[in-house]
Amino acid sequence: MKRILYCSMALLTAGLAAALAVFFGTGAGAALSVAITLGITLYHVGMRLLVGLCIDSRYHNRMAGTGRWFQEKPFERRLYRLLRVHRWKGWLPTWEKAFFDLRKRTPAELIGATCQAEVVHALIALLSLLPVALIPIWGAPGAFLSTSVAAAAVDLMFAILQRYNRPRLLRLSKKMQQRQERAGQRPSA
Template sequence: MIKFLKAAPVVFLIGTIVTGILYQKTLLEIWLTIAITFGTTAYHFIMRWVVAFIYNSIMHNRADYRKHWYQVSKSEMKLYEKLHVKKWKNRMPTYNPSLFDPRQHTWEEIAQVTCQAELGHETIVVLSFVPIVAGHWLGGYPAFIITSILAAMFDMMFVIMQRYNRQRILKLIK
């Protein structure tokens, strides 16, 4: 997983450059479409790396899980039960599973990691809509809007998963 996440931004960035040059040389719209697709995908990967780097540099997985922002209400947990989070959360990819391993970390440390992961994914949800601005110069608003919504929805699944898991972890701590 880590190898893929490190290679993907480079591949998509190179793809953006190559197809952008091909578009400039040929003026064929297909190359512009592919360049925009590669560029948007590269943005999403690079933006995720930058967000993770910033949060790791500032927080070092040491968030206060008792703060109000991280608290999960009973109604929120009911929503998660309706969404059947328990059934799909274990199928979601994890960048670094060792951070969530109770054999390596205390439950308090794991709760802190879930807070930082939640904040990162919440930030990514907001930043997922930045590419829509490119529609001003490149056109293709529908494509930018659709990809932004899909990317935000994808990261919301991780926010939900972190909040759901943290509530269960807090029960273990008590």
């Protein structure tokens, strides 16, 4: 996933530079449309990378999940059933599979990673709507609205997935802790 996003950034930057060169050289309206489309896409890809890097540099997947924001809300289980999260959750790509692998991480570490991923994706969803502010300047409301709303919806899916998984990880963590406590209390033979 990382490689795809970084390669996309390079290709989008090159394409944007070429489209702008053609537009400023010829004044062709089609080149401006291509430049706007590539610029919007470049913003969405670059912003995702930047938000992820900034949050990760601060928390390193160790965000405490004890705050009220991270607690499961009463309506969430019904919402997840309505959205059928269990059916589509396996189709979403993972940025770094090792961050979410129970064979390599403890449930507590995974809980921190899910909290961080939720914050990243929620922030990205909000920032995905920012290009809508460019409609008065550039026009093209369809392009700005469709890309912004679609991008926000995709990132909300990732945030929902983190919230969906966290209660399960909390239960697993509690079970493992209880097992360790019982094992520590057994009399030695």
